[in-house]
Amino acid sequence: MSVYQHPVAFDRVFEPLWLPEMLRRTAERQPTKPCIDFLGRVSRYGEIWDAVRRAATGFAAMGVGPGSTVGLFLPNCPHYVIAYFGALMAGARLANFSPLYTVAELRAQVEDSDCDVMVTLDAAALYPTIAKVLETSRLKTLIVGSVAEALPPAKALLYRMFRRRERSKVSWDARHVTWRSLLTHPRMMMPSPLPDPQALALLQYTGGTTGAPKGAMLSHANLSINAQQVDSIDPEPQAEDRILGALPLFHIFANTCIMNRTIVRGGMMVLLPKFEVKAALSAIARTKVTALPGVPTMYRALLDYPEAAKFDLSSLRVCISGGAPMPEPVKTAFVARTGATLVEGYGLTESAGVVSTNPYASGGKAGTIGQPLPGTVVVLVDKDDPTKPAREGEAGELTFRGPPMMSGYWKRDNAGVFVDGRLRTGDLATVDADGFYTIVDRLKDMIIVGGFKVFPSVVEEVLYRHPAVNEALVIGVHDEYLGERPKAFVTLHAGAEASAESLLAFVNANIGKHERLVACEVRDSLPKTMIGKLSRKELVAEEKAKRT
Structure with a gap:
C-alpha cells in the first residue's frame, strides 16, 4: 500500500489567488526584504510592488486592459517580473515569447495570441528581431528597456561605455515607448472586489514538438495554486530561501518554480540573463543560493x-531537476559535490508547471518522477484506448486533473486533449506499489520494430552506462523490412574515446533483440531545447531529409 511522502496532506486545499494579489501580500508583509538580485543589484519587495503598480497605470494609459494581450520578449531581469505583474494588474493577459524564436516564429505567435503590445530590451540579441516583427505583424507598440537600467551603478556605467556592441540602436517613433516612461505614472490602486482568479492570465506556448506551438490557457488560479503546491512540499518552510534563476522565466518550469513560488515564499530570486556556467557558479557562491531548479544538462x-x-x-539545500531523465551518475556526483538534496520532478506547459516530484526529505526513488503534488490526481490509461485504464503492471499514458490543469488550447480544437475530465499528457508511465511514477517515454516517440514497441529511453539508459558517453538520444529510422529501427546519437565526455562500432557492440549486447541499434553516430553536440533539454525532433527531421 502506497504512503504519501510529501510533508503536507494530499487533500490540502490551496487558495486561488489573482496573481497581483499574491505579490501584494508578500510585499506588504515584508517590504524591505530582498526580492531580486540581478548581477549584484538588489531590489526589495516594496520597490518591486511599487514599480508593478506604476507599470499597471502605464499599461492602462496605453489602452491595455481586459481582453488585451501583452507580450514579454525578455531574458531574466527585473523588467520581466515588473511587466508580468503590471500587465496582469492592468487586466491584460500575458504571452511569453522565447528570445530564441525566429522572426517568422515570433510573427506567427504574435498573430495567434492577439498581441498588440510587447515588452523587450534594446539588447542586440533581441531588439532587431522584434523590430522586424513590429513592421510585419499586428504589433502596435514596443516598450523598450535597457539592461543598464537594472544593473548596479558602477556596472551600468561600464556596460554603457564598453559593451555598446551588445546594445541595438532603437528606431524611436510613435510605436516605441521607453521602459522608464512606463514607470513614471502614479501607483494603481488595487481593484475592489478583486478580479476572478479563474480569469485567463497567461498564454504559454508549447515547444511545438508536434507541429506549430499551441497556447495553453492558464488562469491566475492555475498559476498561483501550482506555486503554493510547489512551496508546500519543502520540508523546511522557515529556512532561508535564495533561488538561482538561470532557467528562463519565459519557460513554465522557471515561471512557476523560480518566480511565482519564490514570491509566495517571500524568498529572493538571483536572476541571470541566461545560463552560463561560470556566472552561475559565481552567483551561487556570492549570494549563498539555497535552491537550484535545473535540467540534467545544467x-x-x-x-x-x-x-x-x-x-x-555548500549553501545549496534543495535542487529539483526536470525536463528530462536525470542520469544517476550525474545526480550522485552533484550531491557528493554540494551536499544538497537533488530530486527529480515532472511537469508540462499544460499543468502550469509541476505535476509531481520526489519528496525532498527522503530523496524519493532514483529514476522516478516521485508522487503527485497535493490535490493532483494521476491516472494511467491504456496506450491505445484512453477511455480504459492501463493494465496493471504495464505502461500507460499519464493523465491528470487538479487545480493547475489548463482549460484548453487557445483558438484550437480541444477534442482528444482531455479524457474523463483529465488532461492527456502524451507521456507513457508506470507506477509502483509505493505510488511512485516513472516516465517510460513519450507516446509519440515510441519506435515500432516489426510490431514490437521500443522505448528510446530504455536504450538511452544502457548507453549512459558506457563510461565514455556524455549525452545520448535514440530515434526511430526507416527500415524497409521492419518499418523502423533504433538509431543512437551520442556525445562523449571530454578526453574520452569510443568508436561508433564499439558503442553499438556494447549496447546491443545488453538489450533485447528487437531493441538493438541499427546505427550509432558520435557527434560533437546534440540538439537542445530553449531550456537545455535534449531534443529529438531535429534528428528525426534530419533522418527524414536523407530519404527525400
Whole structure:
C-alpha cells in the first residue's frame, strides 16, 4: 500500500489567488526584504510592488486592459517580473515569447495570441528581431528597456561605455515607448472586489514538438495554486530561501518554480540573463543560493566546469531537476559535490508547471518522477484506448486533473486533449506499489520494430552506462523490412574515446533483440531545447531529409 511522502496532506486545499494579489501580500508583509538580485543589484519587495503598480497605470494609459494581450520578449531581469505583474494588474493577459524564436516564429505567435503590445530590451540579441516583427505583424507598440537600467551603478556605467556592441540602436517613433516612461505614472490602486482568479492570465506556448506551438490557457488560479503546491512540499518552510534563476522565466518550469513560488515564499530570486556556467557558479557562491531548479544538462555542465572546485556551493539545500531523465551518475556526483538534496520532478506547459516530484526529505526513488503534488490526481490509461485504464503492471499514458490543469488550447480544437475530465499528457508511465511514477517515454516517440514497441529511453539508459558517453538520444529510422529501427546519437565526455562500432557492440549486447541499434553516430553536440533539454525532433527531421 502506497504512503504519501510529501510533508503536507494530499487533500490540502490551496487558495486561488489573482496573481497581483499574491505579490501584494508578500510585499506588504515584508517590504524591505530582498526580492531580486540581478548581477549584484538588489531590489526589495516594496520597490518591486511599487514599480508593478506604476507599470499597471502605464499599461492602462496605453489602452491595455481586459481582453488585451501583452507580450514579454525578455531574458531574466527585473523588467520581466515588473511587466508580468503590471500587465496582469492592468487586466491584460500575458504571452511569453522565447528570445530564441525566429522572426517568422515570433510573427506567427504574435498573430495567434492577439498581441498588440510587447515588452523587450534594446539588447542586440533581441531588439532587431522584434523590430522586424513590429513592421510585419499586428504589433502596435514596443516598450523598450535597457539592461543598464537594472544593473548596479558602477556596472551600468561600464556596460554603457564598453559593451555598446551588445546594445541595438532603437528606431524611436510613435510605436516605441521607453521602459522608464512606463514607470513614471502614479501607483494603481488595487481593484475592489478583486478580479476572478479563474480569469485567463497567461498564454504559454508549447515547444511545438508536434507541429506549430499551441497556447495553453492558464488562469491566475492555475498559476498561483501550482506555486503554493510547489512551496508546500519543502520540508523546511522557515529556512532561508535564495533561488538561482538561470532557467528562463519565459519557460513554465522557471515561471512557476523560480518566480511565482519564490514570491509566495517571500524568498529572493538571483536572476541571470541566461545560463552560463561560470556566472552561475559565481552567483551561487556570492549570494549563498539555497535552491537550484535545473535540467540534467545544467547540472552536468556545473560539474564539468574545469574550475568548479574554486566555488563554494555548500549553501545549496534543495535542487529539483526536470525536463528530462536525470542520469544517476550525474545526480550522485552533484550531491557528493554540494551536499544538497537533488530530486527529480515532472511537469508540462499544460499543468502550469509541476505535476509531481520526489519528496525532498527522503530523496524519493532514483529514476522516478516521485508522487503527485497535493490535490493532483494521476491516472494511467491504456496506450491505445484512453477511455480504459492501463493494465496493471504495464505502461500507460499519464493523465491528470487538479487545480493547475489548463482549460484548453487557445483558438484550437480541444477534442482528444482531455479524457474523463483529465488532461492527456502524451507521456507513457508506470507506477509502483509505493505510488511512485516513472516516465517510460513519450507516446509519440515510441519506435515500432516489426510490431514490437521500443522505448528510446530504455536504450538511452544502457548507453549512459558506457563510461565514455556524455549525452545520448535514440530515434526511430526507416527500415524497409521492419518499418523502423533504433538509431543512437551520442556525445562523449571530454578526453574520452569510443568508436561508433564499439558503442553499438556494447549496447546491443545488453538489450533485447528487437531493441538493438541499427546505427550509432558520435557527434560533437546534440540538439537542445530553449531550456537545455535534449531534443529529438531535429534528428528525426534530419533522418527524414536523407530519404527525400
